[in-house]
Every structure is written in C-alpha cells, then in structure tokens.
Amino acid sequence: MLADLGRLGQLGANPFVFPAFGAAPSLPGHFIDAAYANDAGSRDYKLYVPSGHAGQPAPLLVMLHGCAQSADDFAIGTGMNALAEECGCLVAYPAQSQHANASRCWNWFNAVDQQHGQGEPSIIAGLTRDVMARYAVDPRRVYVAGLSAGGAMAAIMGTLYPELYAAVGVHSGLPFAAAHDLPSAFAAMKGEFQRRQAPGRAVPIIVFHGDRDTTVHPANGDELMQRRRRHPLEATVIEPGQVPDGHAYTRTVHHRPDGSIHAEHWLVHGSGHAWSGGDARGSYTDIKGPSASQEMMRFFRTAR
Numbered sequence: 001m002l003a004d005l006g007r008l009g010q011l012g013a014n015p016f017v018f019p020a021f022g023a024a025p026s027l028p029g030h031f032i033d034a035a036y037a038n039d040a041g042s043r044d045y046k047l048y049v050p051s052g053h054a055g056q057p058a059p060l061l062v063m064l065h066g067c068a069q070s071a072d073d074f075a076i077g078t079g080m081n082a083l084a085e086e087c088g089c090l091v092a093y094p095a096q097s098q099h100a101n102a103s104r105c106w107n108w109f110n111a112v113d114q115q116h117g118q119g120e121p122s123i124i125a126g127l128t129r130d131v132m133a134r135y136a137v138d139p140r141r142v143y144v145a146g147l148s149a150g151g152a153m154a155a156i157m158g159t160l161y162p163e164l165y166a167a168v169g170v171h172s173g174l175p176f177a178a179a180h181d182l183p184s185a186f187a188a189m190k191g192e193f194q195r196r197q198a199p200g201r202a203v204p205i206i207v208f209h210g211d212r213d214t215t216v217h218p219a220n221g222d223e224l225m226q227r228r229r230r231h232p233l234e235a236t237v238i239e240p241g242q243v244p245d246g247h248a249y250t251r252t253v254h255h256r257p258d259g260s261i262h263a264e265h266w267l268v269h270g271s272g273h274a275w276s277g278g279d280a281r282g283s284y285t286d287i288k289g290p291s292a293s294q295e296m297m298r299f300f301r302t303a304r
Contacts, residue, residue: 029053029085031075036127041100043123046071047131048081048091059089059141061300062128062157062165064150066172067105069283071095074147077275077282078293087297092131094124108152109185114177116160120153125161143300145169147275147284148216152178155224158203167204167303169296172213172273174220175227191217202228204303206264208292210271218267225252225265233257246288247271260304266290 028051035044050058061084065074071093075081084091096104106113106120113119128142144165146154151173158168159176178193179185188194205228209221235255242248247270254263268276268289276292278285 027051027081027085029081031081036123036130038123038126040119040122041097043097043127044071044095045127046075046093046095048075048084048093049135050085050088050090052085052088053090053135055136057136057138057141059087059143059300060128060131060135060137061089061091061297062124062142062144062154063091063093064106064124064144064146064153064157065093065096065104066146066148066150066284067101067103069104069147069150073283074150075282077278077285078147079279079291080293080297083293083297087301089297090131090135090137092127094127105149106146106153108149108156108174109179109181109188111180113153114156114160114180121156121160124153124157125164128164141166141300143167143169145171145296146173147171148173148273155205158205162201162203165203167206167300169206169208169292169299170221170224171208171275171292172210172216172221173207173224174216175223178220178223188220189216191219193220193223195223204262204299206266206296206299206303208266208268208276208295210268210273210276210286210289212270213273215273221265221267225263228254228263230254231256231262234262241290243277243288243290247276247286247290249290256304260302261299262303264295264299266292266295 030049032047144154144157151170177196178188207221207224209218237253239251250267252265271286274284274286276289
C-alpha cells in the first residue's frame with residue numbers, strides 16, 4: 001500500500017532526489033556508526049560526539065534527513081557537526097531504510113507513523129533514548145530537526161513526544177498529520193494539507209522555508225506557525241534581513257511576556273527546496289540563504 005511511495009523514487013516523480021555529495025570535512029570529534037531496533041523495526045544512525053565531551057550532560061540534537069539523502073550527506077550539507085563541536089552538542093542522524101521506503105523518505109504521510117508508540121516515531125524516540133542512555137545527555141536539552149520529509153517527521157516527533165524533545169526545527173517540511181496516504185501526501189506538498197487536531201502540548205518551534213519552493217509549498221510553513229503554541233500576551237516582531245551577496249529574508253519572532261522566544265518563522269526570499277545557508281558539498285543546499293543550522297542551534301539554546 002504505502003510502499004507505493006517508492007514511486008517517488010522514479011525519474012520525473014521524485015521531487016526529493018538530490019545530487020551526489022562531496023567528502024566529509026575533518027573534525028576532532030568522533031562520528032560513530034550505530035543502530036537501534038525495537039518491535040517496530042530497526043534503523044542505522046550516525047552519532048557525532050564532540051571532542052570536548054567528557055561525561056558532563058550535554059545537549060542532543062536528532063537530525064532527520066530528506067528523501068534520497070543519507071546521514072553522511074545530511075551532516076555535510078547542514079554543517080551541523082562543526083557547530084556541535086563548538087557548542088559541545090551531540091548530534092544523531094537516523095538513517096531511513098530502503099526496505100521501509102524505496103526513496104528513503106521518512107513515512108510522514110502514513111497514519112501508523114503519526115501515532116505515539118508506533119511505527120517510525122517509536123523507532124526515532126527509542127533511538128533518542130538509547131543515545132541518552134549511552135552518553136551523558138541533559139534530558140532538558142534534547143531537540144529534533146529535519147529537512148523536507150525529515151522536517152515533516154520532526155514535526156510529528158515534537159507533537160507526539162513533547163516530554164522528550166524540548167524544541168523542534170522544521171526546514172521545508174509539513175505540519176503534523178498533513179496527509180494519510182500517497183495521494184494526500186502530494187496534495188499536502190502543494191499546500192492542500194489536512195488539518196487534524198494535534199495531541200498533547202506543543203513545544204517551541206523554528207521554521208525555515210524558501211518562498212520559491214515548488215516541491216513543498218511555503219503554505220506548509222505558515223500552517224506550522226498557525227498550529228504553534230500561543231500565549232495570550234505574546235508579542236510578535238517582524239524583522240526583514242539580507243544576507244550579503246545572498247538572499248533577503250523575513251524573520252517573524254514570537255515572544256512570551258517575559259521576553260523569551262518560543263517560535264520563529266524564517267521565510268527565505270528567492271530560495272527553493274533546500275537547506276538555507278548549507279554547505280554546497282552536501283545535497284540540496286542553498287549557500288545564499290541565512291544559516292538555518294546556526295539559527296536553529298541558537299534557537300534551541302534559548303527557546304522555551
């Protein structure tokens with residue numbers, strides 16, 4: 001049934017097929033191969049452990065790649081390991097299996113994979129807890145982010161597991177339960193998404209989306225912000241900006257009454273379906289945009 005998403009891998013049908021990537025940059029930390037399994041299945045993952053990690057509880061960021069990408073490719077394109085080395089953060093990169101999806105897409109459109117304790121969400125949550133059990137991780141500073149299909153799954157993880165993830169980053173993704181099968185997935189990518197009441201409480205969220213994205217319509221980013229946690233006395237600040245020799249952008253920031261930031265929306269003008277400010281050695285990156293990686297790391301450190 002939903003294995004039909006393998007059609008996304010066929011020429012002309014897959015909006016998420018990316019080019020080849022270059023060699024990984026050398027960093028002083030360790031980039032470890034690992035695996036996790038539970039009753040729902042198993043997934044390989046890569047884990048970056050910064051060189052300064054010596055047993056003190058550290059933040060953990062779980063990064064979910066897009067369709068046809070790999071953990072290594074995503075790490076290179078986002079440059080997240082270099083930032084993790086600077087701030088002492090562990091970064092886990094779960095890898096989707098081709099047995100689970102022919103195009104290595106996270107199955108965000110599958111109803112089973114939109115439920116707590118089932119399917120891929122249970123695997124990703126279990127993998128997260130496995131890293132926390134093996135390494136010194138501060139349970140108050142565990143985050144999840146992703147691109148495209150990975151961004152949609154990150155939104156699912158933040159929705160289903162607010163007790164596990166303190167904040168969410170969604171780049172060019174879709175809101176929770178935006179689709180329930182392959183036809184509705186393609187409709188959602190065009191901006192015709194389903195609206196379903198999300199369970200539980202919402203966590204702080206930062207959203208990046210290019211306004212020239214023809215793969216996942218920018219309306220999905222708007223919808224993610226519409227569904228975010230709100231405060232009756234929140235203040236909203238709109239800040240236009242410009243990357244030197246790059247793209248202009250509009251940053252919309254939502255502050256709580258105490259001044260803390262709990263939601264941000266970055267609309268990158270002129271950018272398509274690509275990781276903003278990413279490394280050209282990785283697939284599907286736009287070097288002319290503001291750095292989504294830097295801004296997500298900053299947001300995760302300060303949002304609540």
